[in-house]
Amino acid sequence: MGKSKSLILVQGIKKRLDRARGTWVEELTSVLWSYRNTPGGSTGESPFTLVYGTEAIIPAELGIPSHKILHFDEEHNSQLLKENLDLVDELRETAFIRTQRYKSMMINAHNKRVKARHFQVGDLVLRRIDMLKPVGKLDPKWEGPYKVTKIIGNGAYKLEDAEGCVLNRPWNIHNLRRFYS
Structure with a gap:
């Protein structure tokens, strides 16, 4: 697990622990779920979307009748999922290109701030x-x-x-x- 991912998870757990008081193990699954369904800055997509090719339904949407839930058609949904799975490779490739562009922008921003230093023999x-x-x-x-x-x-x-x-x-x-x- 990357350093920034760990930091985000720890921050999420801390926020939830203010309410839960010491039961961080029970809160971990909801923090992970939240992280996995939040679009990333460099990819523009959530990790869940990159893996499964579709967005997850938020647990709150299951309890409250929303447009998605009220107009759910299993056959139509299965057809859309198959279409999304056909497009998931393209989605991943687009996310990869965005990540490369993001890295390039970060490198350029860093290089603008860095002053080149060189020493000569005798300095x-x-x-x-x-x-x-x-x-x-x-x-x-x-x-x-x-x-x-x-x-x-x-x-x-x-x-x-x-x-x-x-x-x-x-x-x-x-x-x-x-x-x-």
């Missing part, structure tokens, strides 16, 4: 302190300066400290910042 940089060690709120997040000794490629650099000791591994540009002296 002084700060490196991010390893987060494996516990760092307090007010402790420094960067250490250095270090000198760039070699450009490895793909944003990776070899560094040496002020005493001339070369660091044992390359550092990615995301963990480096220019040092202004």
Whole structure:
């Protein structure tokens, strides 16, 4: 299960638990049902529609006589379901194309905000302190300066400290910042 899907489910469960008080297991099925029948932002279709080729009837519609329920014709409904199943591959393909377009838009939006950074051999940089060690709120997040000794490629650099000791591994540009002296 993806991170964003888990987050949406947890938020849905929290909203329902305010009323249910601790019985989240019983609420999980209704939250999942709600999620599966809500159209996705990138696909424009609900997961239920992409799987079954038709929209689900909301449980509230079963209890309250609606137009769908009052004018239900099983034979006509079966015919429409067969037609929808013939079109479900086209629906999925359209959703896939929308998802690709959505990803492309997100990448372009991200790339507009990102400033390209490049260092040359001899530049002084700060490196991010390893987060494996516990760092307090007010402790420094960067250490250095270090000198760039070699450009490895793909944003990776070899560094040496002020005493001339070369660091044992390359550092990615995301963990480096220019040092202004």
